[in-house]
Amino acid sequence: DVKVTQSSRYLVKRTGEKVFLECVQDMDHENMFWYRQDPGLGLRLIYFSYDVKMKEKGDIPEGYSVSREKKERFSLILESASTNQTSMYLCASSRGRPSGANVLTFGAGSRLTVL
């Protein structure tokens, strides 16, 4: 029944390491998103994609990049991890416009700790 799968539930990385967070959805959704979830700050959008090979910056894209080579897969990349990127990362997907675009289906989350 799992529809949005995030490959890693928990990761521990060192400062300066390159980190890949993978997300796969099986609902044939056009839109995919990466948010980070921090206590007291809520969810903040990092990047989103509305089509294969398309990407748009969200509110906090600095220090991150993304890749969407296939419709079902959306990867978040931290080129050089820093301690302030320690967080819970949530992947989500939604159908294309006009209907259903705002009904997001979320993954279970990837908790990243950068030492």
Add this chain to the structure above:
Amino acid sequence: AQRVTQPEKLLSVFKGAPVELKCNYSYSGSPELFWYVQYSRQRLQLLLRHISRESIKGFTADLNKGETSFHLKKPFAQEEDSAMYYCALSEGTSYGKLTFGQGTILTVHP
């Protein structure tokens, strides 16, 4: 830029008491508003959206454009309502791009 504010980080009530989770927004256009919920050890999921005008799990929310608010209400809280609640706003023309509030942790005591 649009903004969503949930003024209460924590909210505690007793079972059977009414509960109201506050949400205020700032946006110049016609937004679409949502409440998402995350129960313990579960995924974040949609609870309700203002255009549906429906009651989900006994919760309702009315969009008040004059006060720019979208408060979530339930007349009789249950212990299973304990969760993190997020209010979210969509500009309406975006590709599902939502702006979320800071979240409110609701605890319902027996």
